[in-house]
Amino acid sequence: MEESVFVDPEFHALIVFCVILPLGMYITLMRKDKIQRRTMLLYGVIFTLTSAASLFLLRSLAEIAIQTVSLIDDLVFASGVSVALYLLPLISAEIGISLISQVLTVRLDDSRSGRGSNCR
Known part of the structure; x- marks a missing residue:
């Protein structure tokens, strides 16, 4: 049994996928x-x-946090405070959906006006 979730490789992967990668792409x-x-x-x-x-990593870490002896893990990942952690992936998903929506909207506008490369 691990003493803390914060030394788990999944926690470090969460930092990469939740903070570093989206921030780098946004910049x-x-x-x-x-x-x-x-x-x-x-x-x-x-x-x-x-x-x-x-x-996926947040849910996995919440399950691991319950099994650890550290109380801070339970507080961060397995309580009501963890709801705040779900905001970062939601913001990242919203940016992704907005980008995809923008591409589709421009493509449809171009095809409607006859400027598209595949229009007849």
Whole structure:
């Protein structure tokens, strides 16, 4: 039995998927002047997948926290405080869905107006 969740590799993966990766992608997107549709779509999918991975890791860490002897683990991952931790993956998923929606909206507008590359 581990003494704390904070030394578990899943916790470190959570930090990567929940904070570092989305923040790095967001900074990269904000620094670019022009972004191709495919790149935007790829970023949207990656944002959404990282949020799914974060949710999976949070649930896994909550189960592990119950089995540890540390009370701080229970407080952070297996109590009402853990609801706040679910906000970061939700924000990441929202950014991903917004990017995908933007790509689809622009594509539909282009095809409706006849500017699309595959329009007849």
